[in-house]
Amino acid sequence: MSEKPSYEELEERVLNLEKAERELKKVEVLLKDEIYWRRLLVEESRDGIVVIDQNIKVFEANKKFADMLGYSMEEIHQLHVWDWDTEFTKEELHQMSQTVLEVGHHFETRHRRKGGTLIDIELSSNGIAYRGKKLILSVCRDITANKKATKEREELIQELKKAATEIKILRGILPLCSFCKKIRDDKGYWQQVDTYIDKHTEADISHSICPDCMKQHYPEEYKGICLEQDIPLPNE
Known part of the structure; x- marks a missing residue:
């Protein structure tokens, strides 16, 4: 029969177990903090983040991505x-997914929101592995306002x-008689x-006559216009 451990040995084992338990609790706290921190980075991101499986279906997404497309979190998980x-067919998307899994991809595309409006997206994708699954992690940035401003x-x-x-710019001092x-x-x-303006600018000249010249050169016509438009004559 094996010799029973002494009291001192039992006490040492208990102390070691208690120490191991304390270390395990520290690791659990650190692990929870790490999980919270990483989740915080995803949820507080100003960009939409979506994870796609090999069926080109949503595996996971942050709220920003759902809001960007106008869907609820429950709805977004049902989409492909x-x-x-709007820029690629199903076949093209499947082909692109294989390329992304191997070397990643960065490009611009357009997304249709739930209400039908279109937005311009800058998209950066990379392949990742999770629990034996090959997935695609995509970061989506809405660049609609930037594209509009650039245009x-x-x-x-x-x-x-x-x-x-x-336009021909007239410069300097013009000698005028x-x-x-x-x-x-x-x-x-x-x-x-009028000849000078026509020659040196792109302006079109339209000849008319001002009221003062009309009165001086065509007094009768001027009087008739005043009476017709009920304009008081100067001598009235």
Whole structure:
């Protein structure tokens, strides 16, 4: 028969067990804290995060991703990628998933929200392994506002370039005759104002007559217009 352990040996074993239990509790606390921290990083992310299985179906997602597409968390877990991606067919998505699992992928696409509106997405995907399953982790960023701002900026630049090519800028001091109001060009020739403007700008000249000139050169017509439009004549 084996010799029974002494009291001191039993006491030492108990102390070792208590020490091991304390260490185990510390590890459990650290593990829970690590799980909470990692979950916090996912849930507080400003980007949508979704994990896709090999059937191209949602395996897991954060609330930001569900909100981005306008679905509840329960609804989002019932969807496949082709339910929201508008740029690729089912076959193309299956082919892309194999590439992503091997080397990852970074690209832009468009997603359809639950209500039907479209949003521009910058997407970064990588293959991961979890409990023997091959999954795809995707980080989705809504770049709709950025794309719109970029498009508007490019359109404005094009408009400015077009305007710059169409407008001839008049520079310097223009010699203007004090009496006949002709303008002297850079070759020394005197031209009517309308002729000069037509030659040096892209403006179209439309001839008309001001009220003062109408009164001076066509007094009868001026009087008739005043009476027709019920405008008081100067001598009234």
